[in-house]
Amino acid sequence: MLKCRDIPSEAEKLLAGELPFGERVSVRMHLFICHNCRRYVRQLKVLLGALNQFDNSENHRKVSQSEAEAIVQRATDNVGPPQQPLN
Numbered sequence: 751m752l753k754c755r756d757i758p759s760e761a762e763k764l765l766a767g768e769l770p771f772g773e774r775v776s777v778r779m780h781l782f783i784c785h786n787c788r789r790y791v792r793q794l795k796v797l798l799g800a801l802n803q804f805d806n807s808e809n810h811r812k813v814s815q816s817e818a819e820a821i822v823q824r825a826t827d828n829v830g831p832p833q834q835p836l837n
């Protein structure tokens with residue numbers, strides 16, 4: 751029986767369709783009984799799907815320097831303690 755710590759490496763192979771039948775069954779069995787790993791695999795699947803879509807996009811282009819800076823700026827605006835007291 752697989753343990754939770756075995757799932758991340760197995761899940762990647764499972765989603766890539768690289769898992770032999772026996773191992774696939776073991777992973778499915780674990781996912782059947784383990785809510786956390788089920789959620790993990792679901793999120794991994796969504797993430798991989800999004801990445802693939804991005805790669806295959808016909809509009810695929812390099813993000814410009816200023817766009818990248820804007821994204822980083824937006825992301826870092828929302829982390830860490832406030833620079834100013836709130837009131």
Ligand SMILES: [Zn+2]
Binds near residue numbers: 784
């Ligand atoms: Zn688990």
